[in-house]
Amino acid sequence: MNIIVCIKQVPETTEVRINPETNTLMREGVKAIINPFDMYAIEEAVRLKERFGGKISVVTMGPPQAEQDLREAISMGADLGDLVCDRAFAGSDTWATSYTLAGAIKKLGAFDLIICGKQASDGDTAQVGPGISTHLNIPQVTYVKKVEEVTVGSMRLERMLEEGYEIIEAPLPALLTVVKEINEPRIPSLKGLMRAKSAKITTFTQKELDLDPQQIGLCGSPTQVIKIFTPAPRVGGQILKGEIGEIAKQLVELIKDEVN
Amino acid sequence: MDYLLTEEQKMVKDLAHKIAEEKIRPAAAKYDISEEYPWDVLKVMAESDMFGLFIPEEYGGFANSVMNLCLATEEFSRACGGIAVCYAASALGTFPIVLFGTDEQKKKYLPDLAKGKKVAAFAITEPEAGSDASGIKTVAKKEGDYYILNGLKHFITNGGDAETYVVIAMTDKTKGARGASAFIVEKGAPGFGFGKKEDKFGIRASSTRELIFTDCKIPAANLLAKEGLGFIVTMRTFDMSRPGVAAQALGIAQGALELAVKYVRERVQFGKPISSFQGIQWMLADMATEIEAARGLVYSTARMVDAGVKDVAKESAMAKMYASDVAMKVTIDALQLFGGYGYMKDYPIEKYVRDAKITQIYEGTNQVQRSIIALKLIKEMAK
Numbered sequence: 116m117n118i119i120v121c122i123k124q125v126p127e128t129t130e131v132r133i134n135p136e137t138n139t140l141m142r143e144g145v146k147a148i149i150n151p152f153d154m155y156a157i158e159e160a161v162r163l164k165e166r167f168g169g170k171i172s173v174v175t176m177g178p179p180q181a182e183q184d185l186r187e188a189i190s191m192g193a194d195l196g197d198l199v200c201d202r203a204f205a206g207s208d209t210w211a212t213s214y215t216l217a218g219a220i221k222k223l224g225a226f227d228l229i230i231c232g233k234q235a236s237d238g239d240t241a242q243v244g245p246g247i248s249t250h251l252n253i254p255q256v257t258y259v260k261k262v263e264e265v266t267v268g269s270m271r272l273e274r275m276l277e278e279g280y281e282i283i284e285a286p287l288p289a290l291l292t293v294v295k296e297i298n299e300p301r302i303p304s305l306k307g308l309m310r311a312k313s314a315k316i317t318t319f320t321q322k323e324l325d326l327d328p329q330q331i332g333l334c335g336s337p338t339q340v341i342k343i344f345t346p347a348p349r350v351g352g353q354i355l356k357g358e359i360g361e362i363a364k365q366l367v368e369l370i371k372d373e374v375n
Numbered sequence: 376m377d378y379l380l381t382e383e384q385k386m387v388k389d390l391a392h393k394i395a396e397e398k399i400r401p402a403a404a405k406y407d408i409s410e411e412y413p414w415d416v417l418k419v420m421a422e423s424d425m426f427g428l429f430i431p432e433e434y435g436g437f438a439n440s441v442m443n444l445c446l447a448t449e450e451f452s453r454a455c456g457g458i459a460v461c462y463a464a465s466a467l468g469t470f471p472i473v474l475f476g477t478d479e480q481k482k483k484y485l486p487d488l489a490k491g492k493k494v495a496a497f498a499i500t501e502p503e504a505g506s507d508a509s510g511i512k513t514v515a516k517k518e519g520d521y522y523i524l525n526g527l528k529h530f531i532t533n534g535g536d537a538e539t540y541v542v543i544a545m546t547d548k549t550k551g552a553r554g555a556s557a558f559i560v561e562k563g564a565p566g567f568g569f570g571k572k573e574d575k576f577g578i579r580a581s582s583t584r585e586l587i588f589t590d591c592k593i594p595a596a597n598l599l600a601k602e603g604l605g606f607i608v609t610m611r612t613f614d615m616s617r618p619g620v621a622a623q624a625l626g627i628a629q630g631a632l633e634l635a636v637k638y639v640r641e642r643v644q645f646g647k648p649i650s651s652f653q654g655i656q657w658m659l660a661d662m663a664t665e666i667e668a669a670r671g672l673v674y675s676t677a678r679m680v681d682a683g684v685k686d687v688a689k690e691s692a693m694a695k696m697y698a699s700d701v702a703m704k705v706t707i708d709a710l711q712l713f714g715g716y717g718y719m720k721d722y723p724i725e726k727y728v729r730d731a732k733i734t735q736i737y738e739g740t741n742q743v744q745r746s747i748i749a750l751k752l753i754k755e756m757a758k
Binding site for chain 2: 301302303304305306308309312
């Protein structure tokens with residue numbers, strides 16, 4: 116089973132600052148880590164490899180230092196790391212990112228499965244995984260909490276819903292996004308760390324990928340961030356006290372005020 | 376301070392740190408109370424290749440060195456001295472096989488120990504043979520292709536939970552110290568049973584039990600080295616393992632210091648954090664300096680062992696004695712800095728005091744260490 120895992124480098128702290136001019140995250144001085152949700156994707160891929168064999172390629176789009184995240188994934192049991200890195204990709208929104216990643220995945224050869232975390236902890240959009248599957252024209256199953264069964268050419272999965280879960284059977288190749296309930300990511304082994312240190316990381320720039328220049332980077336991104344702000348906290352409700360009749364009167368007055 | 380660690384040593388230290396923070400620290404209080412053996416944590420250590428650090432690569436080990444073992448033990452002990460000793464005691468039980476085992480014995484026992492599938496234990500102490508090991512009463516009598524063991528060992532760390540034991544027994548009582556021999560005994564050997572599990576002051580995550588041998592029959596091939604070399608095996612084993620106990624003490628001290636520094640920065644009295652008071656600052660400065668001095672001694676000794684220096688008995692004894700005395704002093708002072716809260720079990724610091732105490736006692740009391748150091752010193756000067 117050949118598996119591709121897509122990961123993203125994110126700032127470690129949740130208290131990141133926003134650049135007031137560009138309305139984008141200020142990443143300077145903040146420690147970068149693998150998006151926590153992607154750790155579950157890596158772990159699930161390693162577990163599937165341990166059961167069914169095959170190889171795991173980890174792909175990320177990001178700056179050169181994202182290479183360290185690919186090595187971390189290799190230390191956990193992935194085989195290969197692919198860094199999609201080019202100035203031309205800067206400023207990509209979820210559309211351009213998923214388009215670019217899909218372009219890179221096409222270069223990696225045949226695969227059975229793509230696994231992504233359900234969303235990134237910085238952007239929280241949960242759009243890149245589904246976007247990749249759309250660009251590649253393969254089925255997607257989001258919010259997977261359990262791989263129930265793997266048979267030749269298909270998988271049975273439990274997909275988390277707000278109340279309960281549904282069981283979905285998907286033909287392969289397919290793309291899954293996984294939730295944290297699916298597993299507990301492992302601590303790497305010393306051997307894994309040694310292997311990761313010397314593992315070869317392949318870099319893909321715009322040149323190596325067959326991409327439409329109009330669909331990449333900032334100019335290929337339909338999303339425009341107009342403003343980022345913290346919503347004003349909700350003020351507490353008002354409790355009316357007294358006799359029922361009196362309360363009813365007060366309530367009517369308050370509603371009237373509100374309407375006016 | 377820069378300890379001039381190699382890339383490999385940094386990797387071991389960082390990985391052990393990760394295991395300590397993510398798996399050991401959150402479990403420390405639970406196992407301290409329940410006294411259950413922390414198998415789940417040991418499994419994580421095993422999967423991360425930590426049990427390979429004290430076993431040569433040709434027998435399944437990985438990154439084998441006493442320095443790496445010390446770095447791992449120190450990091451584990453920062454989070455919990457009890458869980459750390461389960462790990463370190465397996466190294467202690469494994470060293471005799473690494474040092475004296477035949478190729479056949481090594482092939483049979485070391486790969487499983489390296490993978491952490493099994494843990495090991497070392498058994499010399501008896502009710503009447505503590506510091507005076509010549510008081511050993513357990514006997515091993517050869518009968519054909521077997522040895523028959525009879526006697527009782529007590530205070531055995533990992534006792535009952537370990538699968539592989541190295542046991543010191545008398546093969547010739549008339550020869551005194553030269554009549555002792557070392558044997559590999561597997562859990563499940565006929566006539567090999569366990570007595571009571573001790574209820575301990577500290578390191579409560581680790582198990583300490585009696586081993587009971589009643590006509591225990593083991594193959595003659597399980598003799599380590601030769602008959603009569605039991606004490607040589609023991610001394611050489613302790614030379615290797617004492618830096619590990621020192622590292623355990625060092626880790627406990629470091630862990631306590633870190634908690635204390637964090638606490639005094641948060642604790643406000645007289646309108647400011649107590650870290651702003653000179654009396655507190657001077658205590659912290661002394662604690663930190665003594666820890667660094669101990670660390671220097673421990674790392675130097677470990678590096679000597681790895682470099683193949685033959686006689687490290689004096690340095691090993693110094694490292695163990697000094698680091699454990701520092702651990703006791705630092706943990707007591709750390710508790711003092713926590714004030715009344717430190718005396719309560721709701722806070723983690725009192726456990727560090729309890730865990731530190733044993734490091735002054737086991738693998739040779741610090742009084743015995745001082746005797747070793749002094750005798751070596753006098754002998755060296757007499758040359």
